[in-house]
Amino acid sequence: DSGVTQTPKHLITATGQRVTLRCSPRSGDLSVYWYQQSLDQGLQFLIHYYNGEERAKGNILERFSAQQFPDLHSELNLSSLELGDSALYFCASSPRLAANYGYTFGSGTRLTVV
Amino acid sequence: DQQVKQNSPSLSVQEGRISILNCDYTNSMFDYFLWYKKYPAEGPTFLISISSIKDKNEDGRFTVFLNKSAKHLSLHIVPSQPGDSAVYFCAASVSNAGGTSYGKLTFGQGTILTVHP
Numbered sequence: 001d002s003g004v005t006q007t008p009k010h011l012i013t014a015t016g017q018r019v020t021l022r023c024s025p026r027s028g029d030l031s032v033y034w035y036q037q038s039l040d041q042g043l044q045f046l047i048h049y050y051n052g053e054e055r056a057k058g059n060i061l062e063r064f065s066a067q068q069f070p071d072l073h074s075e076l077n078l079s080s081l082e083l084g085d086s087a088l089y090f091c092a093s094s095p096r097l098a099a100n101y102g103y104t105f106g107s108g109t110r111l112t113v114v
Numbered sequence: 115d116q117q118v119k120q121n122s123p124s125l126s127v128q129e130g131r132i133s134i135l136n137c138d139y140t141n142s143m144f145d146y147f148l149w150y151k152k153y154p155a156e157g158p159t160f161l162i163s164i165s166s167i168k169d170k171n172e173d174g175r176f177t178v179f180l181n182k183s184a185k186h187l188s189l190h191i192v193p194s195q196p197g198d199s200a201v202y203f204c205a206a207s208v209s210n211a212g213g214t215s216y217g218k219l220t221f222g223q224g225t226i227l228t229v230h231p
Contacts, residue, residue: 002157031217042118042203042224043158048217056217090157099207099219100146100165105157 003027004093004106012112018079021109025072025093031055032074033103034066037088049074050097081113117141118206120222129231133191137204137222140185144206148219149178149189152201161202162189194229201226 003026013019025032034046045058049068060066063081068074078085088110094103119138127133137147145166150158164171164178164187171178177190191198205219 002159004157033217033219035221040223042221043205043219045218045220050217058218092157094217097217098209099217100163100209102148102150102160102163102205102219104160105150107155107157 002104002106004091004104006089006091006106006109008109009107010110010112012114013081015081015083015113017081018077019081019111021076021078021089021091021111023074023076023091023093023106025074025091026104029093029095029104030072031094031097031103032068032072033092033094034074034076035090035092037090037108038084038086043090046076055097078111083113086111086113117144118204118220118222120204120225122225123223124226124228126228126230127194129196129229130193133189133194133198133227133229135189135191135202135204135225135227137187137189138185139187139206141206141208141220142185143208144220145209146207147178147180147187148205148207149176150203150205150221151198152203152224158203196229196231199227199229
């Protein structure tokens with residue numbers, strides 16, 4: 001158990017629908033990161049929050065949005081889902097702002113869009 | 115634009131021998147490099163990192179080598195054990211970019227390591 005909790009573990013939904021993925025960081029960690037891993041792809045950076053503030057944005061689609069709440073948990077909202085959105089979505093957390101020392105990943109949410 | 119590349123999708127080695135996993139990068143702004151290991155149904159786990167001011171960092175059976183002029187890094191595992199069988203990702207970061215790059219890790223595609231007993 002890495003200490004980073006992601007729910008749900010699996011999600012199957014239809015095209016056009018909207019889903020919310022949830023992440024609880026390790027106790028004391030202020031940074032939360034979201035990554036997407038599609039089939040045969042490496043992990044693609046989506047977004048980074050630090051203590052409630054958005055700090056960096058990667059290749060995140062306009063249909064996707066995220067936020068970090070005052071209790072530091074984060075949610076990733078995916079809307080108007082397409083088949084190509086099927087992927088593993090990982091959340092990671094870190095006590096720091098920078099990525100130099102790495103961060104701790106959760107076990108991911110597997111999203112299947114049918 | 116693949117800034118971090120792991121050109122070998124898979125590697126198979128015998129238990130007790132050395133495993134060498136390779137990674138190339140193109141962005142000269144990268145100044146920290148990390149290796150992660152991933153088992154099925156789990157998230158990636160941090161293994162070892164190296165700053166660009168060093169050329170080697172060692173932690174037990176794991177050693178990372180960095181060749182800045184060649185923009186190449188490698189992970190050596192000696193001796194390899196069956197429990198090391200996993201997907202290995204290299205990743206890179208820019209520590210002083212500020213702005214939109216600060217907290218981001220750029221990952222390679224991963225190399226599947228299989229260690230045979």
